[in-house]
Amino acid sequence: MEHELIRARFEAFLKTKSLKLTSQREAIFERAFATHEHFTAETLHRWMCDGDDSRGKTVSRATVYRTLGLLEDAGFIGSLDTGRGELLYEHLLGHEHHDHLVCIECGKIDEFRNDMIEDLQEKVALDHGFELVRHSLRLEGHCKDCIKVVKQRKAAGETSRA
Amino acid sequence: MEHELIRARFEAFLKTKSLKLTSQREAIFERAFATHEHFTAETLHRWMCDGDDSRGKTVSRATVYRTLGLLEDAGFIGSLDTGRGELLYEHLLGHEHHDHLVCIECGKIDEFRNDMIEDLQEKVALDHGFELVRHSLRLEGHCKDCIKVVKQRKAAGETSRA
DNA sequence: GTATATGCAAACTGTTTGCAGGTGA
């Protein structure tokens, strides 16, 4: 989806909700859609404070959290939890639904979509009398690059716990 | 699996790790395996303080967290995040691997197992060069009982945000 | 003009940690 179009939708959304188009909301929105990575609220805040954004507009932490919540409610961005007490965001518009592969070694995140899994989930929900609203599927393991590292470490003799 | 057997495994585990069988660890272990519900560290702590446990042994919050971590590392219990900054535990022994259906209305948690989904996950990981270590799949929606409630609410006129 | 936003700092939640004293093997 074109950036212009997404931007227009954002403005329309604010209008219909009688929310104001403030410079902060604009900056946060732009920054969130400028990246194709996943990011935490904290990361986004840092990006904006560090002037990594050309506009150099700084925004308070509170506003970042508030605005991300807003964007999520509106469906512009989605969140997935890292499994360790943090929320990762990603923009959704212009992006098909997908699930994630997370490398537990280096943190890399890959995306995938598998329609067969999606269909089976629907079926499972149905069988249990559930009306499926959303799902979160996270596959965790070692990515291509880390598999060797992990193997080497094992070969070098275990010193790990558990 | 028999309780006695699980208990024996727990003691064996402690022994092999040179960990001590303290009254606190014993009490936490027993309490965790006495329930078939999912629970948070906080909940378990409350259960124990409230003397809901016949032994009335109280244990500090810190020890509850430490012991649950221990039990998780050892594979006695598993954790799933609620999606909102809390960890839910469940005991694993005598319990096949399964995934969860969560009602976003009443919080009810159902379990399911679908081998086809499991296989497809392996396939996806393989296709991406990942070595799969674990996964977390959470289906969220409205359970049988809540579907009506939600419908009624909708019929009664939307007052919700977003 | 006024409802809505913002920034700040303080509050909150779930969890972890340092340390002095206690306890199981």
Add this chain to the structure above:
DNA sequence: TCACCTGCAAACAGTTTGCATATAC
């Protein structure tokens, strides 16, 4: 005995909130 544990309270991270001030419409 002595390494390992515990309880406490303080520290932490991520996030939310109350309130006075600022701003979009």
